[in-house]
Amino acid sequence: xxxxxxxxxxxxxxxxxxxxxxxxxxxxTGEVQAKVALAxxxxxxxxxxxxxxxxxxxxxxxxxxxxxVLMKFLELANKDMDNLARLLSNEHGKTIPxxxxxxxxxxxxxxxxxxxxxxxxxxxxxxxxxxxxVYSMRQPLGVVAGITPFNFPAxxxxxxxxxxxxxxxxxxLKPSERDPSCPMRIAELFxxxxxxxxxxxxxxxxxxxxxxxxxxxxxxxVGFVGSSPIAQYIYETAAANNKRAQCxxxxxxxxxxxxxxxxxxxxxxxVGAGFGSAGERCMAISVAVPVGEATANALIEKLTPRxxxxxxxxxxxxxxxxxxxxxxxxxxxxxxxxxxxxxxxxKLVVDGRGFKMQGYENGYFIGxxxxxxxxxxxxxxxxxxxxxxxxxxRAKTYEEAAALPSTHxxxxxxxxxxxxGDTARDFTARVNVGMVGVNVPIPVPIAYYxxxxxxxxxxxxxxxxxxxxxxxxxxxxxxxxxxxxGTKEGAEFVIPTMS
Numbered sequence: 001x002x003x004x005x006x007x008x009x010x011x012x013x014x015x016x017x018x019x020x021x022x023x024x025x026x027x028x029t030g031e032v033q034a035k036v037a038l039a040x041x042x043x044x045x046x047x048x049x050x051x052x053x054x055x056x057x058x059x060x061x062x063x064x065x066x067x068x069v070l071m072k073f074l075e076l077a078n079k080d081m082d083n084l085a086r087l088l089s090n091e092h093g094k095t096i097p098x099x100x101x102x103x104x105x106x107x108x109x110x111x112x113x114x115x116x117x118x119x120x121x122x123x124x125x126x127x128x129x130x131x132x133x134v135y136s137m138r139q140p141l142g143v144v145a146g147i148t149p150f151n152f153p154a155x156x157x158x159x160x161x162x163x164x165x166x167x168x169x170x171x172x173l174k175p176s177e178r179d180p181s182c183p184m185r186i187a188e189l190f191x192x193x194x195x196x197x198x199x200x201x202x203x204x205x206x207x208x209x210x211x212x213x214x215x216x217x218x219x220x221x222v223g224f225v226g227s228s229p230i231a232q233y234i235y236e237t238a239a240a241n242n243k244r245a246q247c248x249x250x251x252x253x254x255x256x257x258x259x260x261x262x263x264x265x266x267x268x269x270x271v272g273a274g275f276g277s278a279g280e281r282c283m284a285i286s287v288a289v290p291v292g293e294a295t296a297n298a299l300i301e302k303l304t305p306r307x308x309x310x311x312x313x314x315x316x317x318x319x320x321x322x323x324x325x326x327x328x329x330x331x332x333x334x335x336x337x338x339x340x341x342x343x344x345x346x347k348l349v350v351d352g353r354g355f356k357m358q359g360y361e362n363g364y365f366i367g368x369x370x371x372x373x374x375x376x377x378x379x380x381x382x383x384x385x386x387x388x389x390x391x392x393x394r395a396k397t398y399e400e401a402a403a404l405p406s407t408h409x410x411x412x413x414x415x416x417x418x419x420x421g422d423t424a425r426d427f428t429a430r431v432n433v434g435m436v437g438v439n440v441p442i443p444v445p446i447a448y449y450x451x452x453x454x455x456x457x458x459x460x461x462x463x464x465x466x467x468x469x470x471x472x473x474x475x476x477x478x479x480x481x482x483x484x485x486g487t488k489e490g491a492e493f494v495i496p497t498m499s
Contacts (some may be wrong), residue, residue, distance in 0.1 A: 059168035257288060
């Protein structure tokens, strides 16, 4: 009998009641390995009611005690790392080492959130006016929600949940229905760590569940990661319903390669950042921009054999460079973009479309693909492919190269490889992109800085993790206080000032 995955509500696993289910596939074989319940509007409303009731006591728990729960969760998750990685890998398709990295980057934000007693401290001014003190305090919003993608089923839920919980909110997670088992296990670990039942809930579902979250007035804030059209929809709908929203969308991350760059380092960086996790990363490098023909020719010469030699393997093969794609539809989409690139006139230097895993011919595998002579007017340059496909766009000058990421509609991440400090400094100051790497191919900031893209890669004013997350998940209350020693006669009809 096919395994069924329900929801995690009020501190326990429950079956779905809608009668609707989605298939969870094994990307290695193409077979259905589980059925996941798709929640109805009524089920989501019940989850929110449960969270709202549980939040009151949790919000009144002092920050140090909340931090201790996160500390215990961190301990339990580290002990359960192998199991979390296995659950993640089995449904997503990324290799076990990559899956462990997914979990670890999420736990680093938990580590940051453990500092919540310090992070939630307000401000105080004694004697702001005659006998007047002014101070501010940060208070939780109430019930908040996270709608998270398939490609990081541990990291991004933890990026959302850890700061939200630390700030005293209850959290409703709507993970991707493609790989729900790891989020369900995270919920169990939070409960085991001492989080009160109902403070962290997982409701699986599709658009019906998403819309129920967006339109329910009890949800005060929504965080999302996914494609740009859906990010914009969620941002606009949340804002129209008086919710805070931080929504992150697609990407087209460039790597600028200057003539003075170490080409061996460049190729290592491109292979890892372009093809790791089968390219299913919002921070994957998908465009290489060598400056000058000599640089471009040297890059193609060194890069081609490395792409040809990529080892594609099963998700449980720790020696594989990357595993299968997440679904049959994702595989077809990527192959379609490679077909399109050929039609558009780009030079397909390495063609991975014909790759088949022996004994796993129905799995969602594709070999690495490398295009040269891609131009900015091509769709394979403009649009996010989200697969193991790297495009080389040749630039004549540094100025031409630097303009490409700055004028692209996406602005998530960018990198420059050079040995020249002046060039790097100029690039980091001028480029119109949210996250920049200098000789670093995937510039994902550490947990106490914020993660967020610009332009159509990000909707909202505040980013993920770092101090922005504390601002996002709290509301600031400012108190002006006076304790007069005597009674002053007469009313004042002018606005109070400190003069």
